[in-house]
Amino acid sequence: MLDFIITPFVNVLLYIYQFLGAGINDFGWAILIFTIAIRLALFPLTRSQLESTKNMQKLNEHPDYIKLQKKRKDGKITQEKFAEEQMALYKELGINPLGSCLPTLLQFPIIIGMYWAVTKALATSPLQLINLIPDINLSNASSLLPLNSQFLWMDLSQPERWYGLSNILPWEFGIPILAILVFVTTYFQTKLTTPPSTGDDQAAAMTKMMSIYMPLLMGWISYTYSAGLAVYFVASNIVSLIQYALMGRLNLSNLVRKKEPAVK
Amino acid sequence: MKKPKYLLFALLLIFVGITFSGCRGTGAVASSWPGITVNGETAYIAFNASIYTIDLTQQGNLKRTAPSNDKDLRGHTFFHPPVILDEETLLVGSYKNSLYKIDSSSGQTTEFFTHARNRWIATPLISDETIYAPNANGTLYALALDGTVKWEFETDAAIWATPVKDNGSLYLVSQDHTMYAVNARTGDQIWAIDLGAASVNSPALDENGILYIGTFGSKVFAIDSKTGESIWEIETQDYVWGSPVLGPDSTLFVTDLSANLYAIDTQAANILWQKQVDTDTSITGSPLLVGEALFVITRSGEISSYSLEGERLWNEEIGNEENPVEFHGTPVLAGEDLILVSAAGSDKLIYAFNTELETQWSFEPGN
Structure with a gap:
């Protein structure tokens, strides 16, 4: 399902591994370098998510919002009315309600793709290796296999x-x-x-x-x-x-x- | 307050389950294909955490499943074909690092060797009351029949191929890109040759003492077993996964991962003919030579037979888009004309064909 992410990730991992010399410890370093690179690339999304979370916290502490919640709790307004007024408050405070979950959703396939790329590249069984070989797009792939999986x-x-x-x-x-x-x-x-x-x-x-x-x-x-x-x-x-x-x-x-x- | 807690925990488990099972429909993802050993009218099938004994005279009816005792082997994966130690005992290694002895009549399972810290993928070789067991930790263990270690021979990468023994020497291929000759009695290295790429298949040895081996470098080598020197090398279109097979008139048959079947003249060191069995698929096993015909299976679930001159004789396709079946490994001959094929990706583990490739029966553990 995530092959469009996993396959390029596998190749980047192998490229780093090859660049480092394809020797002992190098696949471990390749994982570390690629993880750090991915986390840095996702940093704008992480920051945007944090900003949104902060705004949502501000909303939770806003007197108008506290009043609104109390009204709903006491049954003075319907759920529809609550949602309507909540949206108005979002607009007034300039908050995007999807602001904190959207970056998370975008990060998700990348992080899961990374997990699967590491698993796939290690190919510890014949079936895994058969599945890995056609996905390697490096010119001298055969000399890289099998990966040297020793690290420390x-x-x-x-x-x-x-x-x-x-x-x-x-x-x-x-x-x-x-x-x-x-x-x-x-x-x-x-x-x-x-x-x-x-x-x-x-x-x-x-x-x-x-x-x-x-x-x-x-x-x-x-x-x-x-x-x-x-x-x-x-x-x-x-x-x-x-x-x-x-x-x-x-x-x-x-x-x-x-x-x-x-x-x- | 308890409901949201449990709900959250359940959601967390579901999420982790989906993530770690690769977003597939089921959590259980096969990581191997069945290994088949035939002994007269019985076949032993190693797959996941079970060894199935089936009756070849009764359309592959299941006779028993091991382990039958309390030995809990959940989470284990057996991959290589079980080895027949003696009339009553099988030997099989799992992906969880242990070699097991299995009583073939009762299904009782006992641990035999547990000191290797990696998977058992290659089939052990038994010769002269010694078990030569290669492990994915890169070590070839020579074990006595009571499980004690006689010697160990270390290589630099996983060993997935069974060694070949001749005149007191073992010929062993490791994924460290090297083929080794090892003294079978002492475990001392006799020679080593760099193949330039990994290899996961066993060499074929002819009567003149020439070894033939295919590699991931898309090459087939002929190597002098006495000196370890390369005599010739021939390029293939893709990685060679299955072991080369020797045929009559100094012909060597080889397959590759682009589903090509080659006939090589070992004397002239050239390719006699080459056929692509199918496109967009691969062959991971060796060809099976039965009389005057070669049988090859493809990952796309197809079995074909060829004459020794390269003419296609028969063909049968089991896998299709609606019912995907993958054939892996090398077809196994049972009796004179029954061909057993390992399947992956379907509930059926084994398909049986006659030599005209008519399906005789299939084996599904649940049925």
Whole structure:
């Protein structure tokens, strides 16, 4: 479905890999370089999304909007009337209601395409390699195959485990360092890039759920799938955090939030 | 408050499921095609997490499925054809890095070798009470029949091809672009030759000690098995995936990923004839030589037979746009005239044809 994105991405990844020398560690660096490049290319969309989120927060705090919400809650206006007046308020404040979700929607296929490009390029089974070969548009493709999937201590085509403690421990135990890194960076990314709660209980609950389940889910995927994906997740999370930090949008209060006093 | 929480979590799971299954209709995406081993009137089919035993005299009826015990092999993928260790035991390796022994009469499955940290894609070779098992970690393991390691031979990339053994030497092709000759008793390297590109097929060895191998560099090499020196090389139109097959009168038959079938005169080092079986498809297996006919299958679900002079004899197409079926690997001969073909992309794992390419039956695990 996303072949129009995945195929060019595979070729860019392979081109970077070839440019770096197609040797040991080079596919890992190719993933890192391409992830950073993609994140930088998507930066205008990220910024526009953040601006829209900020505007929406302003709207949530606007006295007219608070009144409007109260009226709807109390049943003083119909849902249609509420929507009508909300639109009027959007116009008045110059807010595009799709402004925060449209950039996200545009980023989505690119980020998923990147995930699939990494998976496809690693081609760890015969069927995957057969599917990869016709999509390579580089002149000397045959000399590049198979990709050297070694990166630092990892085989990028395999779920990552570090066996450095096996000499000390009485049994062989592989520590999933990358999966842990993915969990930690996803946790910080979810926590630090989520806008402060506007007092909406439902939204706050959803945010809390996301900050718990998303890191678990991404950590589990990294534990199970090839290390190349985990490298992509970690790089993507870190670049995203740096981008937010540079824009001054890291929401540190989410990390050190004090317990709110009980309402009497 | 609980409903939105559960709703969000369910949506998150659905999203991740769709994303990681490639936006296909089903989450389960086949990553292999079935491996077939024939033993008399029985065939063993390795596919996903199961080994199916089918009766070739009963239209491919399913006799049993392994594992039959509590051994949970969910998530495993068996790819290479099961190897017959002895009358009662099969050996098969999975994508989850373990080699398993399977009792062929009961379906009982036991772990045999678990020290490799990568996939088992190549079929192990059994000779002189030794199992020569190449792993995708680039290592060829020589194992005793009790699973202990006799020696290991390391290469720089994955090995997907079974080694060939002759007079105490093993001839091994790794994806590190190299063919190796290895002492079968000690595991010491005898020679190595750079092929210039990866290869995933086993070499063919003729009676004069000449090895023939095809590569992703779209070349077929003839190599002296004694010295490891290249005698000649011939260019093909596309990558060679399947192993070359030796025929009568010093003829070598080769296929490539543009669905070409070649007959090469190994003495004169030239192409006798070349036929493109079909356009817009590929051939990933070797040709099967039965008597005076060659059988080739294409990814588009077509099986064709050719005379040794390159004339097309019979042709049957199973796959079409409405019912896509992919044929992969090398057709397998059962008995004198039954040809078994591995299918991917459909519920049916095996199609059986006679030598005139009339469909005899097909095998679907659920039925």
